[in-house]
Amino acid sequence: MQHSFNVDLRGIVDLLSRHLYSSPRVYVRELLQNSVDAITARRLGEGDAPARIRVEPRELTGDGSLRVHDTGIGLTEPQVHELLATIGNSSKRDRLGFARHDFLGQFGIGLLACFLVADEIEVITRSGDAETVVWRGHADGHYTIEQGTVRDEPGTTVVLRARRDFEHWLDASTVTELVRHYGALLPYDVRIGDEPVSDGTPPWRAEYPSPDERRDALLKYGARVVGAAPFDVIDLDVPEAGLTGAAFVLPHETNPNERALHRVYLKRMLLGDRVEKIMPDWAFFVRCVINTEELRPTASREQLHEDDLLVTTREALGDQLRGWLVRLAATSPERLSAFLKVHYRGVMALAVHDIEMLRIVDEWLPFETSEGQVPMREFRGRHRTIHFTATAEEFRQLSGIAAAQGMGLVNGAYTYHAELLRRLPRLDRELVVRRLDPEDLATRFDPLDAAAEFATRDFLGIAREVLASRGCEPVLRSFSPVALPVLYLEGADARLAADLRAAREEADGVWAELLDDAPDEDERPRPLLVFNHRNPLVARLTSTVDARVVELSTEALYGYAMLAGNRPLRSDDVAGVNRAFLGLVEHAIHTG
Numbered sequence: 001m002q003h004s005f006n007v008d009l010r011g012i013v014d015l016l017s018r019h020l021y022s023s024p025r026v027y028v029r030e031l032l033q034n035s036v037d038a039i040t041a042r043r044l045g046e047g048d049a050p051a052r053i054r055v056e057p058r059e060l061t062g063d064g065s066l067r068v069h070d071t072g073i074g075l076t077e078p079q080v081h082e083l084l085a086t087i088g089n090s091s092k093r094d095r096l097g098f099a100r101h102d103f104l105g106q107f108g109i110g111l112l113a114c115f116l117v118a119d120e121i122e123v124i125t126r127s128g129d130a131e132t133v134v135w136r137g138h139a140d141g142h143y144t145i146e147q148g149t150v151r152d153e154p155g156t157t158v159v160l161r162a163r164r165d166f167e168h169w170l171d172a173s174t175v176t177e178l179v180r181h182y183g184a185l186l187p188y189d190v191r192i193g194d195e196p197v198s199d200g201t202p203p204w205r206a207e208y209p210s211p212d213e214r215r216d217a218l219l220k221y222g223a224r225v226v227g228a229a230p231f232d233v234i235d236l237d238v239p240e241a242g243l244t245g246a247a248f249v250l251p252h253e254t255n256p257n258e259r260a261l262h263r264v265y266l267k268r269m270l271l272g273d274r275v276e277k278i279m280p281d282w283a284f285f286v287r288c289v290i291n292t293e294e295l296r297p298t299a300s301r302e303q304l305h306e307d308d309l310l311v312t313t314r315e316a317l318g319d320q321l322r323g324w325l326v327r328l329a330a331t332s333p334e335r336l337s338a339f340l341k342v343h344y345r346g347v348m349a350l351a352v353h354d355i356e357m358l359r360i361v362d363e364w365l366p367f368e369t370s371e372g373q374v375p376m377r378e379f380r381g382r383h384r385t386i387h388f389t390a391t392a393e394e395f396r397q398l399s400g401i402a403a404a405q406g407m408g409l410v411n412g413a414y415t416y417h418a419e420l421l422r423r424l425p426r427l428d429r430e431l432v433v434r435r436l437d438p439e440d441l442a443t444r445f446d447p448l449d450a451a452a453e454f455a456t457r458d459f460l461g462i463a464r465e466v467l468a469s470r471g472c473e474p475v476l477r478s479f480s481p482v483a484l485p486v487l488y489l490e491g492a493d494a495r496l497a498a499d500l501r502a503a504r505e506e507a508d509g510v511w512a513e514l515l516d517d518a519p520d521e522d523e524r525p526r527p528l529l530v531f532n533h534r535n536p537l538v539a540r541l542t543s544t545v546d547a548r549v550v551e552l553s554t555e556a557l558y559g560y561a562m563l564a565g566n567r568p569l570r571s572d573d574v575a576g577v578n579r580a581f582l583g584l585v586e587h588a589i590h591t592g
Contacts, residue, residue: 024169028178030113031068031158038072038156039188051188055179057172060193066160066170074127074154080135114160115139117169122159126151182270202291204246222248226287234324241313242293247286256345260284265291272302280318282350285343329360340364348416358423368411370403380431383408387436388421397565404480405444439491442528445477459542459550466554473526478533485535488561490527529558555580
C-alpha cells in the first residue's frame, strides 16, 4: 500500500541541501549515526548484543546500490510508520525511545539526508522476534511498507540507489574515505566490506607502556592533524561536558585574527574538523582534537550550539592551556623561550586579560626600550616610572634622548604593548606607567645658570620673533647628547592647539564662528623648540652679535628639528628653510 510523508519531502530535501548541510557527503554521517543509535538502543536492553556496522559500496553490491547493515535494535512496522514518515516530531521520538541523550541523532531528520544523493531509500529492518519489515521511500514524497524475507538477527539494512549524476557519491573510494572520516573513533566494529575502518579508542585514551611512549604517539598523531610536528601536546579534560582530547601546539606562527578551527567528535562520531568556538579566541596557537559526550550540536551537526555549557567548557579549556604555560615557565624556561619566539602574540593577547600570563610576559618577553630589548621585569627594576610612546616614530626620535636623561622609555606602538604596560602596576603597585608627553622631557633638561641666562637673553628675543609665525616657543636648556643642537617637543596640549589653529585657518561660515570662541592664540600652549646649550654650534650662536645670523640660523635649525622628528613641513616652513639656507650661504660668501 502506498503512503505519503507528512511533509513536503522535496521542499525538505531542498532545505537540507541549500541551507542546512554544507555538502552531500553528510549522508554517510547520517547513515552511521542511525546505525550507532540503533546499536546503542539495543545494548541498553542487551548488554552483550553484537555491535557491527558493515558498509557495501556499489562495487561490492554489484547492482549499483549502496548498502549499510547494522546489528541494532531494529524497528517494528508501527515504529516504521511513526519514525520514518514523520520529520522532527520529538514526542514520537520520545515514545519510541530515540530521544535520550545517549543517542547522536536529535533532530528527527535521519534518513532524509540520504535523499541528497538518492532517489530511493530502502530500509529492511527487524526488531526482536517481530517480522522483518521493508520500507521504501521515494523522492517524490511517497513510501510503501511490506513484509520482507526474515533477517537472521535483529538489525537494519539501508539500501540507497543513486540519483542521476550522483553515482560517484556511492563509489567505493568516496564511501571508504567518508566512513573513515566520520567513523574512525566509533567504539563499534565498522567495516567497508570485510575491511575494518574504525580505530576504536581515541589515541589520547589508549593505554601505553610509558608516559614517554604515550607522548610520542600523540605527537605523531598530532603531526597528521596539523601537517607538521607539533611543538607540544596538552591533555584536555572537562568532566562536566564529558570532554577529553588533546591540544597540539603549532610549531609555526599563525594569524591571531583568523579564527582557529578544531576537530570535534560527538559521542565518538566526527562532528566536524572545522569547528569554531570550542576554544577561547586567544588560543590561536593550538589545534585541538576532542570528543564530547554532553555538548549539543547545531541543527546541521557541523558546529556546536552556543549555550551555558559550551561557555563554561571554553573557559575550562582556556584554564588548561594557561596552566600549561605556567608549568612551562616553572619547569622548562628554555622551551618557554622557544615557544614565545613563535607565539608571543598569542601570549600577549592572553596577558591583556590574565594576570598569570602577564607575569610570564613581564619576566620573559623583551620589549623595545631606551636601553635596548629588555624584559619588563628587568627594566622596571631600574625605572620606577616608565614612559611609553604611542608611535614608533616618536620612540625613534626620543629614545636616545630619554636614555641620556636617565628616563625609562618603551615603544608602545606594537600590538598589545601599550595595554600590557598599563597593566604592569597590577604586578608592582608602586610602579608608575604613563604615556610620554614630549614636553615632560624638557623638565629633565638642565636649566642655564643665571649668568648664562642673562647672556643669552638677546638670542632668545630674536629667536622668539622668528618662531612666532611658526607657533613655536624657543627654550634654552643643557642636555645630552651633546651632538644634538635642537629638539622640537610638542606636548598633548600643544598638539591640540595646533590642530585647532589649522582648523580655524580652513574653516568658514558657522564653523569659523564656533572656532572663534576657542581660547586666543596667546592663551594656548605652544610646542617648544629646545636649543641645547651644550652643543658647540648653539653655544657660539647664542653669543654672536650678528642678529641676521641668529635669524637665519634659527629658521634653519627649526627646519632641521622638524625633519629630524619626521614631522610634516608646511609650505611656509619649506620657504623659511630655503630662505635660511640661501641667506647663510650668502653671508658666508660676503664674510669669507
